[in-house]
Amino acid sequence: MQQFEQERSNFPRIHDLLATTEELRRQLVQLVQETGSLSNDTVVELSQRLDQYILAIQNRMNEGKKQT
Numbered sequence: 001m002q003q004f005e006q007e008r009s010n011f012p013r014i015h016d017l018l019a020t021t022e023e024l025r026r027q028l029v030q031l032v033q034e035t036g037s038l039s040n041d042t043v044v045e046l047s048q049r050l051d052q053y054i055l056a057i058q059n060r061m062n063e064g065k066k067q068t
Helices: 002-008 014-035 041-067
Strands: none
Touching: 014 041
C-alpha cells in the first residue's frame, strides 16, 4: 500500500493513472500466462496493485463529478 501511495502521488493527471493502469494490466496478463496460475503470490500482489490504481481512477472521476 505504501508503494502505491508513493507512486500515485507522482501522477497528478488521470491520463497518467490510466497509462500506468494499462501497463500493470498488460504485465498481469503476461504473468498469468507465464505462471499458468491466478493464485501465484506474485500474480496476486500485482493484481492487488492494479486494483489500487483502478480505485484511484474511480476516485478521481468521482471527484471530478462533485466539482461540476
